[in-house]
Amino acid sequence: MSLADLQTPVAYSSASVADVVNDLKEAFGERCSTSQAVREQHGHTTTWLKNQAPDAVVFAESTEEVAQVVKLCAAHKVPVIAFGVGTSLEGHVNAPSGGVTIDLSRMNAVLEVNAEDLDCRVQAGVTRKQLNSYLRDSGLFFPIDPGADATIGGMAATRASGTNAVRYGTMKDVVLGLTVVTASGEVITTGGRARKSSAGYDLTRLMIGSEGTLGVITEITLKLFGQPEAISGGICSFPSIKSACDAVIMTIQCGLPVARIELLDPLQVRACNIYSKLDLAEEPTLLLEFHGSEAGVREQAETFAGISEEFGGSEFRWATKAEDRTALWQARHDSYWASFTLRPGAKGVATDVCVPISRLAECVTETRADLDREKLLATIVGHVGDGNFHVLVLVDEENAEEVATAEAFVGRLNSRAIDFGGTCTGEHGVGQGKMKYLRKEHGAAVDVMQSIKSILDPDNILNPGKIMPTA
Amino acid sequence: MSLADLQTPVAYSSASVADVVNDLKEAFGERCSTSQAVREQHGHTTTWLKNQAPDAVVFAESTEEVAQVVKLCAAHKVPVIAFGVGTSLEGHVNAPSGGVTIDLSRMNAVLEVNAEDLDCRVQAGVTRKQLNSYLRDSGLFFPIDPGADATIGGMAATRASGTNAVRYGTMKDVVLGLTVVTASGEVITTGGRARKSSAGYDLTRLMIGSEGTLGVITEITLKLFGQPEAISGGICSFPSIKSACDAVIMTIQCGLPVARIELLDPLQVRACNIYSKLDLAEEPTLLLEFHGSEAGVREQAETFAGISEEFGGSEFRWATKAEDRTALWQARHDSYWASFTLRPGAKGVATDVCVPISRLAECVTETRADLDREKLLATIVGHVGDGNFHVLVLVDEENAEEVATAEAFVGRLNSRAIDFGGTCTGEHGVGQGKMKYLRKEHGAAVDVMQSIKSILDPDNILNPGKIMPTA
Numbered sequence: 001m002s003l004a005d006l007q008t009p010v011a012y013s014s015a016s017v018a019d020v021v022n023d024l025k026e027a028f029g030e031r032c033s034t035s036q037a038v039r040e041q042h043g044h045t046t047t048w049l050k051n052q053a054p055d056a057v058v059f060a061e062s063t064e065e066v067a068q069v070v071k072l073c074a075a076h077k078v079p080v081i082a083f084g085v086g087t088s089l090e091g092h093v094n095a096p097s098g099g100v101t102i103d104l105s106r107m108n109a110v111l112e113v114n115a116e117d118l119d120c121r122v123q124a125g126v127t128r129k130q131l132n133s134y135l136r137d138s139g140l141f142f143p144i145d146p147g148a149d150a151t152i153g154g155m156a157a158t159r160a161s162g163t164n165a166v167r168y169g170t171m172k173d174v175v176l177g178l179t180v181v182t183a184s185g186e187v188i189t190t191g192g193r194a195r196k197s198s199a200g201y202d203l204t205r206l207m208i209g210s211e212g213t214l215g216v217i218t219e220i221t222l223k224l225f226g227q228p229e230a231i232s233g234g235i236c237s238f239p240s241i242k243s244a245c246d247a248v249i250m251t252i253q254c255g256l257p258v259a260r261i262e263l264l265d266p267l268q269v270r271a272c273n274i275y276s277k278l279d280l281a282e283e284p285t286l287l288l289e290f291h292g293s294e295a296g297v298r299e300q301a302e303t304f305a306g307i308s309e310e311f312g313g314s315e316f317r318w319a320t321k322a323e324d325r326t327a328l329w330q331a332r333h334d335s336y337w338a339s340f341t342l343r344p345g346a347k348g349v350a351t352d353v354c355v356p357i358s359r360l361a362e363c364v365t366e367t368r369a370d371l372d373r374e375k376l377l378a379t380i381v382g383h384v385g386d387g388n389f390h391v392l393v394l395v396d397e398e399n400a401e402e403v404a405t406a407e408a409f410v411g412r413l414n415s416r417a418i419d420f421g422g423t424c425t426g427e428h429g430v431g432q433g434k435m436k437y438l439r440k441e442h443g444a445a446v447d448v449m450q451s452i453k454s455i456l457d458p459d460n461i462l463n464p465g466k467i468m469p470t471a
Numbered sequence: 472m473s474l475a476d477l478q479t480p481v482a483y484s485s486a487s488v489a490d491v492v493n494d495l496k497e498a499f500g501e502r503c504s505t506s507q508a509v510r511e512q513h514g515h516t517t518t519w520l521k522n523q524a525p526d527a528v529v530f531a532e533s534t535e536e537v538a539q540v541v542k543l544c545a546a547h548k549v550p551v552i553a554f555g556v557g558t559s560l561e562g563h564v565n566a567p568s569g570g571v572t573i574d575l576s577r578m579n580a581v582l583e584v585n586a587e588d589l590d591c592r593v594q595a596g597v598t599r600k601q602l603n604s605y606l607r608d609s610g611l612f613f614p615i616d617p618g619a620d621a622t623i624g625g626m627a628a629t630r631a632s633g634t635n636a637v638r639y640g641t642m643k644d645v646v647l648g649l650t651v652v653t654a655s656g657e658v659i660t661t662g663g664r665a666r667k668s669s670a671g672y673d674l675t676r677l678m679i680g681s682e683g684t685l686g687v688i689t690e691i692t693l694k695l696f697g698q699p700e701a702i703s704g705g706i707c708s709f710p711s712i713k714s715a716c717d718a719v720i721m722t723i724q725c726g727l728p729v730a731r732i733e734l735l736d737p738l739q740v741r742a743c744n745i746y747s748k749l750d751l752a753e754e755p756t757l758l759l760e761f762h763g764s765e766a767g768v769r770e771q772a773e774t775f776a777g778i779s780e781e782f783g784g785s786e787f788r789w790a791t792k793a794e795d796r797t798a799l800w801q802a803r804h805d806s807y808w809a810s811f812t813l814r815p816g817a818k819g820v821a822t823d824v825c826v827p828i829s830r831l832a833e834c835v836t837e838t839r840a841d842l843d844r845e846k847l848l849a850t851i852v853g854h855v856g857d858g859n860f861h862v863l864v865l866v867d868e869e870n871a872e873e874v875a876t877a878e879a880f881v882g883r884l885n886s887r888a889i890d891f892g893g894t895c896t897g898e899h900g901v902g903q904g905k906m907k908y909l910r911k912e913h914g915a916a917v918d919v920m921q922s923i924k925s926i927l928d929p930d931n932i933l934n935p936g937k938i939m940p941t942a
Contacts, residue, residue: 114827114829115724116720116724116827116828116829117827117828117829117858118723118724119827139724158669159667159668159669159673160669161667165667169644170667172673172676173640173644182919186915186918187915188913188914188915188916188919189913189914189916190913190916192889192892192893192894192912193827193892193893194825194826194827194857194858194859194888194892194893194894194897195825195827195828195857195858195859196630196632196636196641196825196857196859196894196897196898197630197825197894197896197897198629198630198631198680198823198894198896198897198898198899198900198901199894199895199896199901199905199908199909199912199913200680200901200909200912200913200917200920200938201677201680201681201685201920201923201924201938202630202643202673202676202677202679202680203916203919203920205643205673205676205677206672206673206676206677206923208673209669209671209672209673210672214672225726226724226725226726228726229726249587252589253586253587253589253610253697254697255696255697255699293770295766295770296767296770299764299766299767352669354665354666354667354668355665356585356587356588356590356664356665356666357587357588357666358585358587358588386665386666386667387588387665387666388665388666388667417665418663421663421664421665422663422664422665423663423665423667423668423669423670424670425668425669425670426665426667426668426669427667427669428669429669430669430670430671434670437670438670438671441663441670441671442659442660442661442670442671443659443660444657444658444659445659445660445661445671445674446671447657448653448659448674448927449671449672449674451926451927452672452677452923452926452927453672454926455922455923455925455926456919456922456923467671467672
């Protein structure tokens with residue numbers, strides 16, 4: 001694997017690391033681990049980047065403990081990597097320069113729920129499914145759904161979104177405020193519970209998506225939403241990617257408030273059929289979900305059926321029963337794992353481009369042609385209401401030529417998306433894997449990002465080797 | 472007026488200013504003005520802060536010209552103040568240390584509209600009404616409506632919102648990307664046209680609300696929305712502020728997607744009756760607007776009528792005809808000016824707190840009691856779906872004691888909102904007037920803001936004396 005080799009790890013003093021680890025063992029006892037298994041588990045990434053384990057892992061239980069670890073690391077200029085549950089896809093939790101990983105998964109308390117205000121405050125290690133279980137009887141829910149049962153802290157750190165973003169936004173839209181430990185170990189809060197504020201620089205949004213490189217997020221105040229009175233959904237296939245995308249564009253233009261609108265390409269449908277034992281037509285397919293009142297949901301569905309017909313869609317197949325809907329969305333969420341049924345033993349190279357939806361059909365079609373030309377096996381799924389789609393390339397990681405072909409493909413895909421006015425990452429983040437595309441996407445703005453990093457983390461101890469090129 | 476005196480103007484070299492002005496006159500000819508009338512017009516603020524005119528005003532016509540002016544000012548360490556149309560309320564465009572104001576109002580081109588993608592790109596000087604006139608035949612509209620016909624650049628710079636925010640969000644939610652001239656005169660773009668991105672630090676949101684202290688915004692890429700198929704609205708009075716607020720809380724909790732829900736207190740209704748020749752009951756009043764399909768709007772209105780009844784609201788008075796609705800909302804938008812009919816010749820002290828809506832009734836009620844106790848004449852209006860309300864205190868600016876009483880009241884109001892988990896400014900921004908409340912609201916996070924300011928504008932030339940205390 002070569003991507004991770006691109007970054008030059010900064011040399012931190014190994015004597016300092018040893019000192020810090022000794023101090024941490026003294027302070028945290030068994031909650032500071034240096035076992036190889038634990039360290040490697042925390043360098044784990046879901047994708048193809050190689051595992052780079054930290055020197056030690058501390059299981060923190062409070063903001064104060066996180067501050068204590070960061071202060072110690074700051075004093076010795078030792079790297080600090082924040083870790084939730086390890087579902088990130090771009091090597092965010094790798095430790096290319098070693099250092100201390102702070103595992104936040106034990107900070108999993110829901111601290112307050114304010115039902116009247118539709119907000120709550122949680123510790124960073126609460127997962128989205130845990131939060132929604134907690135909220136079940138309140139009539140409220142937390143809508144952001146990246147598929148994996150990620151922690152809220154990790155989702156904030158990577159500016160995550162997922163299938164519901166077309167209706168409910170991304171993490172940047174649903175976070176009201178954060179508690180953050182800065183590079184010097186200070187604890188700050190970046191926002192209160194007001195629904196909106198113009199009081200100074202938006203540190204909340206600056207921290208969201210900063211992937212632990214500007215601070216460690218320990219608590220999050222979130223907007224919640226009322227559970228919809230009615231939910232309906234279904235599935236519909238189209239003669240071509242273009243006709244499916246055109247139906248999506250029309251749906252968005254009409255202002256139809258779809259809660260989810262997902263594209264699966266024929267190969268992805270085949271994989272889902274095998275993995276989830278379904279019998280879907282292996283054609284370009286849209287999965288939809290509508291939220292609203294009973295009448296509102298019916299109206300939305302009728303409007304969509306009209307649009308679908310206009311673009312040659314098959315008859316809309318309803319999943320009105322909750323269990324059918326769950327099965328369908330479970331299959332969608334499992335699509336990442338399903339893809340591997342097409343090539344058991346392969347490694348998956350995840351991608352995450354997002355383009356203006358008017359360019360979506362063109363971008364997906366060109367991308368599929370590129371894959372075919374290069375004889376790469378890959379599935380495509382997309383949060384197409386936002387113009388965001390994922391190609392998962394299945395590669396034999398022992399075959400250097402194939403790996404190089406896949407990497408070159410990923411480079412072309414990212415460039416294509418950027419050239420179309422889009423981004424190389426809609427929701428996964430930069431991590432290690434996307435650093436080399438940042439300059440093409442942002443130009444001189446990268447220098448502004450770099451200067452912010454340099455002032456907020458002058459010794460580059462916060463998750464070094466991610467997002468920003470090491471100086 | 473004492474608020475503006477609180478800041479210590481930084482001493483910039485007057486020889487440098489003279490040099491810069493000479494160079495600007497040479498480069499821009501008549502588009503660089505040093506006439507007293509033009510300078511004072513650009514130091515103008517709508518509220519009570521004293522006018523602090525710049526040394527010169529340049530009317531820029533392109534991003535390149537803005538960069539040229541900033542480069543020149545940077546070379547001589549001379550302040551640069553960005554100016555749209557001067558509707559800000561907290562002294563944002565004052566020049567307490569002199570310097571050069573860049574008037575962006577001639578940069579008023581709509582550069583592109585991408586109807587399929589529901590986005591557009593405009594120059595900073597385009598006003599919101601101008602944009603909506605431009606869009607009229609496209610089926611799209613730009614929803615953010617702060618009342619005044621502000622420029623899009625100014626609205627981005629102050630993180631503006633207004634009556635529609637409860638449904639469509641604030642400027643932070645509708646801006647996709649910005650073109651910004653940095654303190655050194657570099658031109659950067661902070662985002663493309665993708666609906667979402669996780670590619671690095673969110674410079675877009677960092678610049679939004681930075682009030683020209685981190686860069687000069689010259690172009691904005693905006694999300695647009697489909698014009699609703701149907702709009703309806705109306706008005707309803709309540710026996711108390713508390714019952715009106717409770718109706719609002721229930722409306723929001725139900726997930727009713729109201730487009731606007733505005734509170735007017737009895738004194739504000741009286742002022743509107745006089746100014747706009749209406750005959751509304753002088754009681755706590757809610758103004759509402761619903762956007763959606765014909766059936767959807769009807770359903771929303773019926774649901775609200777049920778809620779209103781539950782909390783003792785009067786019969787809902789419909790304004791189904793467009794002209795009635797326009798008259799009603801015009802009266803709401805004119806409420807600021809209407810207030811002065813209650814005390815002709817008075818100065819208005821605008822406030823802008825925002826609290827969690829569960830605390831809204833308590834906050835408004837305590838605030839009214841405070842006003843009564845202090846014998847201050849003031850109206851109250853609120854974007855209550857967001858928990859944001861404005862007290863406009865009418866003061867005789869020649870009466871030092873009354874001014875001091877009003878200032879003390881404003882301090883208590885801001886503290887009260889912050890203590891309730893809210894903010895001292897929901898949408899107006901900090902400017903000069905709110906600087907002293909920032910530390911109470913944000914604590915140590917202000918130091919992080921200050922360090923960002925220091926790295927992005929090391930010579931403090933960008934709108935000095937706003938937001939951040941001068942070092």
